[in-house]
Every structure is written in structure tokens, then in C-alpha cells.
Amino acid sequence: MKVSLKVNGFERTGDVEPRVLLVDFLRTNLRLTGTHIGCDTSSCGACTVLIEGEPVKSCTVLAVQAAGRSITTVEGLAQGANLSPVQVGFHEEHGLQCGFCTPGMMLVGTSLLERNPNPTEDEIRWAISGNICRCTGYMNIVKAIMHAAKLREAAKAEAPGREAATAATGGE
């Protein structure tokens, strides 16, 4: 079956069997290997991507279900050489150890801050409750997302017009 979807702002198409999972389509067909496969049973969240801005487990979505939708993977977070606030947060607060869960954690953090720019620690822990860090590095992951929230606030205070301009162009 032909599948067209938007990945990180670009139209991508592929010819897949209906049984192909979104995570495999991203990794194998599009060579976007930043999305990881962990448990492959919808438990761990290593395969988290955003569909229309909402985090989902791409090992439990068929590629054909995502047809026509807009997908964000970890490769879509940075703008060129500029890391996103969440990426900077994970870097500066050492929000990763082995790094395997990190793409999923960062996408969940990104989606949370879009909806709730000033989350409490409890709200962050609730948001990442579907993502497992097998290094058990949760303390720094929470700190990293907190830090990212502050970075976003600071960026907004510095350039108040920028967000409005980005919104007007759809963020492209």
C-alpha cells in the first residue's frame, strides 16, 4: 500500500504492507534510526514519536494508520545546528546515561512543554510515566525537562515577537 505522511516537516512516501509498524517504516524505509525499538510490546516508550504533536508508541501504530498525519521524531527537534530547549536541557542537566530511552523522553518532554510550559515535578513524572529509563536516571530526566521549561521562558522573554512569528509561519 502507498503511504504518504509528513515527517519532521517533509512529505515522505513509501510502499508498505499493511502489517508494517510505524517504527519500522521510520527506521527501515526512511532510515530515521533515532527512534528506538526497546520492548516492542508497548511498555517501554523507547519508540515514542509525536503524531500531530501528541506522544504515542510507534511500535503499536501501523504505518498505514499514520497516513496523512504529521509525525515528529527526535531528528526533527533541532533546527539545523540549534538544539531545541529540551535537547539543551538534557545536555546541561545530564538527562541521559546510556541514551537509549532519550529520544522518547525528549519527545514526551517537548509535547508536555507545548501544552504546559510550566509543569510541576509531579506533572513531569506523570507525563513520562509511560517511558522507562533502564539506567533508572529519572532524577536527571525530570531536572532536564524542568531546565528546558526555564530555557523556553528565557528565550520567550528575550525575543517576545519570535514565538508569534514562528506560529504565523507554522514553525517551518
Add this chain to the structure above:
Amino acid sequence: MFPAAFDYRAPTRLDEALSILKQHGDDAKVMAGGQSLIPLLKLRFAHPELVVDIGRLPALNAIKRDDGHVSIGALTRHVDIEHSRELASSAPMMIEAVRWIADPLVRNRGTLVGSVCHADPAGDWGSVMLAFGADIVARSQAGERVLQADGFFQGPFTTALRPDEVVTEIRIPVRKGHSGGAYLKLERKVGDFATVGVAVQLELDGGKVASAGIGLTAVGPHNLKATEAERFLHGKEPTDQVIVEAARLAAAASEPKDDVRGSAAYKKDVVRVFVQRGLRTAIGRAREVRS
């Protein structure tokens, strides 16, 4: 893991979906969010010839208040329920229950109706539907059938639905008087299936129990309705003694099995304790309602 190969259709009109199901019946499987079906396909516990994805049908994702009930469309996701102001005011027990379903990412795709039709005996929604006495609205080319939650669940992953039917909505009755509910769940970690879950929904009239619904999760071949306990409560003032006896009856009606989550005896006792707690909470909430 890959599922076994299947054909896939994603109809954009309900009549088209019904015609596909009429044609393929038992060989087809209906999918909404896919959060239960896709894992089954991957583990090859299910191998339908055809998956009918109803995710692109229009106008099935609404939560609407009608006369005497709230209607929840087949594509309403758990996350939509979590954020619904309508349900927060008309059926707050659902908001308490939804926060126990899977995890936030699964709740972004999974649906209430899909979960109910999947009929996992350890699924939380089935008990909630039994406690509310919900109606399940099924459509086929032959027309519409309204099925009661009581009797809908027939065995593990088995319901009263026919192979050519699609559930289009679930209706939750809304009482105007002093009603309250509670959902309690014991789970080992976020996203785990229940060790035991208990749903309670009741209505008080003049200090007495006018109606009571009690649903039990993961302690039988399907979600169980604690009918004897419900009948015992009917018309009585909910004193401590009455609550203790109702909880004993509910525990006696449960049929748990020993497994990795606990022994049958332990789970039976959790049912007893949770029904007591659930009744006390629900009664407290019902009393707070201003009519």
C-alpha cells in the same frame, strides 16, 4: 515483531464499514486506536484476514450530553475522556478510572469503545460500564441494537457482539440526584493490568441506597457484576454493617486465579477491602452532591 500478513481497509463512511463487515464477518477484525489489537496481532494471538480500521470514520469522537445519559462515540480516546468537562460533571467516576488506564502515551491513541469491545477480563473499563449500567450501541446493515453492559461480557475477549457489528457509541446514564462513584485499582506499576480493580457507582435517596452498581476487574473470566452485593444494598441505609456485608458478598462472587500478581485468596480479600473503601468513598461523594 511483525504481525502475520493481513488485508487492510480504512473506510471513510459508516455504511461502507458495515458493508465490508457484512461481507467478511468472522474473518475481519475492527480496529479503532489499535492499542489492544496491534499487540495481539504482533504476538500472533490474533490473525484476522482483514483489519477494518474505523479510525477515519467521521463524527464518532464526540462526548455529548443527551436526555438522561452521556453518549461517548466509538473514536473517543482515553485522553479525551481524561480532559472532558462534561464527564467531570456528569460521570466523574470515569475521570478517576481513566487515569488508571495504561499510560499517557497509550491513552493518546486507545479508545473507550475499543477497550470495551476487546473485553480483556483485566480491562478497567468493563467494570466501569457494569457499575454504571451503560448501554452499548451496535450497528450493522440489519440496523441498530442497544446492548446492556450486563450480559455484554461473555468470556475472556468474548462479547455479545455479532461479527458484522460495529459499536458506534456507549451511553452512560446520568442521575440527577445524590449519586457518586469510585474506581479503585491495585497495580504493580504504571501501565500494568490490574491485580484487582473495583468500580462502584450508586445513588442515595433519603439516606438510603436507591441503586448500586459494582463491577469487578481481573477476578473472573470477564468483568463481573457483583449482583448479590448490589441487591443487598438496595433500599438499605448504608451503615458500616451493611457496607461490610455487601463487600463480603462481592468478594464471594469473585472468581480470581493464582498468578504472578497474587494468590486467589489474596485477590478475593483485596476485592472485599476495595468494595468497602469504594462504597464509603462513593457514599461520601453522593452525600456532597447538591440537588
